[in-house]
Amino acid sequence: MSILSWLVLVPAVSAVFMMLLPERRKELVQPLGLILSVMPVPIALYLFQKFERGTAEFQFVEKVDWIPQLGVSWHLGVDGISLLLVVLTTILVPIALAASTGITDRVRMFMAMTLLLEAGLIGVFLALDLFLFFVFFEVILVPMAFIIGIWGSENRIYAAVKFFLYTALGSAMMLAGIIALAFIHRSQFGALSFDYTELLQLSLTGTQQAWLFVAFALAFAIKVPMFPLHTWLPDAHVQAPTAGSVLLAGVLLKMGTYGFLRFNLPLFPEASVDFIPVMAVLAVVGIVYGAIVAIVQSDLKKLVAYSSVSHMGFIVLGVFALTSQGLQGGVIQMVNHGLTTGALFLLVGMMYERRHTKEIRAYGGVAKSMPIFAGVFLLVAFASIGLPGLNGFIGEFLILIGSYATLPVYAIVAASGVILAAIYLLWAYERVFTGPITIPENEALKDLSLRETLIFVPLVALIIVLGVYPKFALDVIEPSTDAVLERVETTTGFVVPDLPSELAQFNEGGHE
């Protein structure tokens, strides 16, 4: 069995194991779950280490017949687009679990659901069979809905059901698209196939591409979520427990942008080019709208949730800019957003644990009582805004340059999102952390404990490393994103502009 199967199966088997643990040994559940959740991390790091740079080929490919009667196989592979997302997932899950000591009810099930979610997420990023991809894509709904619905706050049931139905609707349309693709494959090659690499050989007409693009895009746009399909997100985020929010924002949303990059662009290149205006408009509207709505939030968690809408818009814009920099920026920004927004949700969650409120008004001046906490918050906020030297800058910079080349107007409007991000995050920081303490309860707030500090160590480290030396990530990403672009270029009349050489050097030499 290849290493990729291990990555999917280890969390899945761990989840089943957690479910079967005897109820009596409650004190064992939390540490054991944490240990189990760490197990995929070394596997993912080993994968990152062994991953061959400079090629766009899928690596560590494993293909075994699964349901041969339907032409379905267990086909996994990793390339530069998925590698970092897999690593990110494995890192975020133990962090999310470590931050969930507040959960005391049905811990066994909580651990199991989170691990199941992890298995599904890794599966989504590794699947190279569309049937298999759909299975993972859909199965994720169940543990996520449970996490929101059982351990969420007051309005959790509404949020869980809304999340479930919304995203299920999108994937239903995608399923129709997948079935259609399989039959088109049969009409052209004589056999049903869901295999990604085989489906890439299809020659689709313009109409077919357009319909299929829409079917797939709907599923992914809901997941991202793109304006105007984003309304499930604030509910889900606000109601979800911290771990749920971290994984939702950190990884789940990326399934959408990943889907665009992995499936829409290579499978339906012509339609992708045709749909650029639509996608770009929606992306930019999302950027600005998300940011403006974030500014007016009085609830810190909602603020972070809407900031996600804005940031995810950047990624979509980068992807549909169809330039080398745009795509690379999109991929690395997926990782960045996972790190920074994950960290922000953790911080908000920890504040909630201390004060049992997420209202910005309830705080004020708390930097005095929790200086380290405030420092971490500020650093993460800077990363999220895109301060040079931190990871967010690399992603947004690449996306803006990349999209300026093909979509200049959109890029200029999108750039306002960076300024708006500074407004909502720094203003929130000011209101929560700076000034005198006005509410007495805030005086005795505890600063980060050792456990909490340890949780942030890997996140902050990655935020800084990716900001200072993005080359190690971009080296992985570039060949694969360029291959996508090349495919778009060769199959359509679209010309990917060559950016000036100084900018190219930015990629080569990193940001020094």
Place this chain on the structure above:
Amino acid sequence: MNGASYLAILPEIILIAGAVIVLMVDVFADPEKQVLGRITAAIYLAVGVATWMQWDRLSTDGQSFGWGGTIVLSHSAVAFRAILLIVAVMGTATAWRMLVELNRRTAEGISLLLVATSGFMFMGASVDLVMIFVALEIGSIALYVLAGIVRQSAAADEAAMKYFLLGAFASAIFIYGGALTFAGTGSTNLLEVRAFFQQFQVLSPAVILIGMTLLIVGMSFKVTAAPFHSWAPDVYQGAPSGVVGFMAASAKVGGFAALMTILIGGFERYAAEWADAIAIIAAVSVVLGTLLAIQQTDVRRMLAYSGVAHAGFILTGLTAVGDGRTGIIFYLATYTVMLVASFAAVTVLSGPSSAGSAFDDYRGLGRRSPFTAAVITVLMLGMSGMPLTTGFIGKFQVFSASWDAGFEWLVITGLIASVAAFYFYLRLVVLMYFQSDDDGDVEEIAVDRPLRWVLGFAGIATVVFGLFPSPILDLVSNALGG
């Protein structure tokens, strides 16, 4: 008459003989309930062996006809028998507590279950409209009586009466369709009907088409396809929960088996006509079933309406004519298991003889009976078509077959309805897990051993064959190819 002819109906012979034996033993020996249970188990075991013998004979000799060409010994007939046997075993186990509570009438209940099973098994093996009708009545009449077997409750009596009247009405429509077919083609034997269409050009097919339509309508009643479903919710709600799962599942298997024989076997010449009609019935069933299921406050009514939607999904597979058969059989095999088990789960909460089971009863079941709640969750996810369950594989097959046959609109309707259906399937899950009012110690619900087996089997089968459907698919496609 030769050995093969008897072999062709051996399972049914065993069932009928078994029903008589159970009654006789009861009259002459007045045995313990346990003894009756063992006898029933032995009968099912014998039926299983007989079914296996049929399969074995088929693999050497191939398909054969007997009893004047009315009964076929074919792989698909054996497949339906196998499904019905599983349904019957699960159904009897579910009904066991109810049967025991019937006291003096336990044996009656058991023999009715056996007779009903034999009727629907006949239905799957019949290739003559008259024979199908007789088989249908054997099964249905036994079910009418079962629906009313608990005499204490007025709701059950109402359900039984309603079931009987509407069932008889449907049977009448069906036999009228058979008569018109005979008028148009000169035969009630579907093989001869098929041959007739191959030999002759039918210039004015009105009589034949009307006959065919009536046959479809009659069977639509039996499989609870909309708009012929209206009896189902009342009957499912009123009849004792111990037998409802069996009633619903066995009638569906028999009905769909007959529909496939009639339409694909006899009327394939008019496939273009009936496929459109079936597509419309399927769409109406799926949409109406889903919309009405959403509004229910009673789990059994919800399951009844969801059954309407499932009938629509299975009919969706039928629009692909011959290509849909694998999907239909897979769907029937897996859905009926989930259906019987769902009613077994209802029985856990509301007792085997009762009528009605409100949604609210399921509140906090995740704490009160983690096992039952977990199985219900699997069953609901399975019925909703979530991947990694058999429900998804079944739906996937009927959808792709129908898509291939050019009914894209039907598939998209079905997909959207499936999303809406998540709402009511999830509602049980929400009640069981998300809404637990008290964190203190709660009373655990005891689950009888037979019910535990039924639930455990269904839960495991739904997941295992959802993960690895290949063995069943192989079995089914070999059967259809052979």
